[in-house]
Amino acid sequence: MVNHNENYSDLGEAIQLAGRLARKRVRRRVAEGASASSGYVSFSWDEDPVEPEMKLPAVVSAPVSQTHYPAPESPAPAYSSPEASPPPPAVTKQTEEARSFDNWDDFLAWSLKLTAAQAGFVVDAQGFVIAQLGQIPSEGLDGLGAELCFSVEQLKRVGVKSTKLQWVEMEYDKELVVAMIEETVESGDVIVSYYCPQSGRQLPKATLLKSLASSKELLM
Amino acid sequence: MARAISLLSSKGGTGKTTTTLNLGMSLADLGINTCIVDLDPMGSIGFSLAKADTEWQGLAEVFLNKIPLEEAILQTKSSTLSILPRGRLDPVNVAAYERYLFRSKSLGALFEELKQKYEYVILDLPSGLGMIPRAALAVSDYALITLQAEPLAMRTLGQSLKVVNHVAEHENELLSLLGILPTMVQVEQEESAGILKTLWGDVDGVFKTYIPRSEIFIKSSHKGVPATFITGPNAVDAQRYSILAREVIQLIWENESPEGESYGEPQRKLF
Numbered sequence: 001m002v003n004h005n006e007n008y009s010d011l012g013e014a015i016q017l018a019g020r021l022a023r024k025r026v027r028r029r030v031a032e033g034a035s036a037s038s039g040y041v042s043f044s045w046d047e048d049p050v051e052p053e054m055k056l057p058a059v060v061s062a063p064v065s066q067t068h069y070p071a072p073e074s075p076a077p078a079y080s081s082p083e084a085s086p087p088p089p090a091v092t093k094q095t096e097e098a099r100s101f102d103n104w105d106d107f108l109a110w111s112l113k114l115t116a117a118q119a120g121f122v123v124d125a126q127g128f129v130i131a132q133l134g135q136i137p138s139e140g141l142d143g144l145g146a147e148l149c150f151s152v153e154q155l156k157r158v159g160v161k162s163t164k165l166q167w168v169e170m171e172y173d174k175e176l177v178v179a180m181i182e183e184t185v186e187s188g189d190v191i192v193s194y195y196c197p198q199s200g201r202q203l204p205k206a207t208l209l210k211s212l213a214s215s216k217e218l219l220m
Numbered sequence: 221m222a223r224a225i226s227l228l229s230s231k232g233g234t235g236k237t238t239t240t241l242n243l244g245m246s247l248a249d250l251g252i253n254t255c256i257v258d259l260d261p262m263g264s265i266g267f268s269l270a271k272a273d274t275e276w277q278g279l280a281e282v283f284l285n286k287i288p289l290e291e292a293i294l295q296t297k298s299s300t301l302s303i304l305p306r307g308r309l310d311p312v313n314v315a316a317y318e319r320y321l322f323r324s325k326s327l328g329a330l331f332e333e334l335k336q337k338y339e340y341v342i343l344d345l346p347s348g349l350g351m352i353p354r355a356a357l358a359v360s361d362y363a364l365i366t367l368q369a370e371p372l373a374m375r376t377l378g379q380s381l382k383v384v385n386h387v388a389e390h391e392n393e394l395l396s397l398l399g400i401l402p403t404m405v406q407v408e409q410e411e412s413a414g415i416l417k418t419l420w421g422d423v424d425g426v427f428k429t430y431i432p433r434s435e436i437f438i439k440s441s442h443k444g445v446p447a448t449f450i451t452g453p454n455a456v457d458a459q460r461y462s463i464l465a466r467e468v469i470q471l472i473w474e475n476e477s478p479e480g481e482s483y484g485e486p487q488r489k490l491f
Contacts, residue, residue, distance in 0.1 A: 018426075021384060021388065146463070
């Protein structure tokens with residue numbers, strides 16, 4: 001194993017400088033009467049430039065406008081409705097036929113029944129949660145989509161070339177999350193994840209994958 | 221008023237131009253009026269966009285008062301992305317061009333003019349820490365260091381930081397380090413992953429986003445378009461720059477906003 005803390009020649013100095021620069025917090029002031037000098041010097045390649053009476057920009061940017069960086073709004077509207085959340089079935093239907101769907105609500109409702117998962121959500125290639133259904137954890141899914149996207153990307157690098165990452169199972173102390181990955185040409189990866197009471201090995205994976213792959217309208 | 225961000229690296233081939241182009245595109249995609257300025261005498265932006273060396277007029281002609289700035293700025297098909305190319309600079313005159321930029325104050329005046337029109341001005345600098353990077357840092361708001369995740373580049377990090385620190389202390393007190401961007405990262409490769417780990421673990425000011433070594437960027441360079449044009453905006457690697465753009469905006473917000481104010485992105489809505 002490589003020692004990740006190996007001593008790069010000037011790393012110590014770099015760390016010191018980076019720390020100093022990172023702590024430097026610039027207070028920006030609103031420009032007051034700052035105006036750009038007009039005209040440019042007459043430029044000759046053979047002579048020194050004639051120095052115009054220009055000053056380095058004394059004042060720069062105005063504070064960031066709220067227009068560009070709006071404060072967080074209220075939490076995302078829930079995609080699911082209480083009546084849409086299906087009760088988890090007692091027995092998983094392993095023999096269910098693959099189907100195709102034209103909206104994520106229907107796909108999640110059907111697949112939650114099939115997997116007996118308590119909740120499911122869909123993440124697009126940008127890391128956005130584009131659909132969710134069921135008993136979503138109270139803390140919500142904020143930021144989780146992006147993390148999942150990155151994690152899947154990393155896991156793809158772990159695999160042998162020419163293999164395709166299709167399922168990821170994450171077992172935490174109190175819950176199990178199983179993610180199904182479908183690669184699309186147009187939209188990149190679509191990740192459908194389930195909060196499952198059972199191991200991913202017991203899920204009807206082939207049926208789920210086939211259904212997802214055949215639901216072209218979902219993957220555009 | 222805009223922010224001018226200089227992308228620099230003491231070592232060559234670390235992805236400055238790729239980052240400039242794709243970061244600029246990503247900011248523009250977010251609806252932010254952005255201008256990319258090619259300060260590299262080699263004209264890397266023009267080369268990256270697969271244009272002939274003498275096709276575009278640009279900075280050189282502006283500095284020579286041959287054309288007005290407006291005429292030199294190219295409007296791309298994206299309404300929020302403009303490019304100010306290097307111009308038809310004779311390679312024989314590169315040394316004089318560098319000297320001119322370093323000795324005159326024209327660059328500062330030019331930036332001020334650009335900052336009246338754009339929210340972000342992204343500057344692609346030549347490799348090294350010579351006259352043009354120094355001149356650009358002296359009139360920039362932020363420095364972004366691209367750091368190739370390999371041992372030699374890691375050893376040069378201190379040089380870049382030293383120059384940024386020197387300029388911030390002696391020439392431009394408004395200059396801040398925006399961040400160190402790990403590029404060409406190969407997480408499956410032990411040394412590269414180790415460097416990333418060292419950066420994140422030991423060095424302040426490293427972006428959370430990193431740019432992997434990816435075929436997409438080679439293809440985009442070959443075809444002369446931003447990475448998202450190759451793969452569509454949703455491909456994971458192309459998404460890196462979109463995520464970087466958001467991190468850049470957040471860092472600048474945090475740097476400039478009053479203490480205690482929190483940053484938030486608009487919540488995406490389905491309906």
